[in-house]
Amino acid sequence: MTTARKQLICLESTAYYHCVSRCVRRSYLCGEDELTGKSYEHRRAWVEEKIYQLADIYCVDICAYAVMSNHYHLVVYLDKEGADTLTKLRVVQRWGQNHRLPLLVERWLRGEVSNQAERESVEILIEEWRRRLYSLSWFMKELNFYIACRANQEDGCKGHFWEGRFKSQALMDEQALIAAMAYVDLNPVRAGIEEMPETSAHTSIKARVSALKRDQAFVSGLADFIGNKNNEQIKGLPFRLIDYLTLVDWSARQYREGKASLKESTPSILNRLNLTTKQWMLACTQLEKARASSIGCARSLAMQKRQTSRKRIHSFCLDG
Secondary structure (H helix, E strand, O other): OOOOHHHHOOOOOOOEEEEEEEEOOOOOOOOEOOOOOOEOOOHHHHHHHHHHHHHHHOOEEEEEEEEOOOEEEEEEEEOHHHHHOOOHHHHHHHHHOOOOOOHHHHHHHOOOOOOHHHHHHHHHHHHHHHHHHOOHHHHHHHHHHHHHHHHHHHHOOOOOOEOOOOEEEEEOOHHHHHHHHHHHHOHHHHOOOOOOHHHOOOEHHHHHHHHHHOOOOOOOOEOOEOOOOOOOOOOOEOOOHHHHHHHHHHHHHHHHHOOOOOOOOOOHHHHHOOOOHHHHHHHHHHOOOOOOOEEEOHHHHHHHHHHHOOOOOOEEEOOO
């Protein structure tokens, strides 16, 4: 039985999620149709551009992404705290970038709302939009709707473009987060499309490496690597970028060699996160196949059960 989305998304447990959306039947998101010879490669840019556009509107930070031939991956951070700190005006401005505002709200913006009933109605709308700004369902809905409409228009057809609702996995701790990010960034390598992660078009790791080559420490639209999880004043990924790049590079070499044995070149971050090489490679290769709604170490998964009052969770345990 399909689990309700509200049971899969619990911000009290974690704000990090791995999402996947797949095309229905023989629809092509990108790539080339071998039967007709028609190329859909240009659609990769559609998806990538829309991800960045929505990230600028929503309080959703993009940790990693990869656009494949018939599906795409996202690792996101839902920034409820950031949404709660927005002023009413900023909420309206953000929502208005991608939606038509009601006449009542437009009057409110012009200072033409005078009675209490209208002001209360505006405030109810604004608070609803505020909740949507950190909603994973709304973010994915708008991304998928835009791509489906544009693809169907180009193909001259109607009907479902996506396989159904998107799949999401809760990332319960740092181990799960970095494993999911590497899994996503290595998708083109695992699929045999690219030989090296940094040459994989339309992936977050290529965007990060390209920025480094331009002497830029950060990529606009992507979550920053802050390297210090104890610094509560800075929002970002609790790893160093150099550690992450080293880890992804090492993992990519294991795929090509078909080995998962521990080497002297194994990055220290594995030890720092208490992951063995075997556990790490299992997470990198089997993360999505596990069909789990939650990913993390045993302690984090047990905590999630308590927080959500659930006796059973379809989980992928990284240290079990």
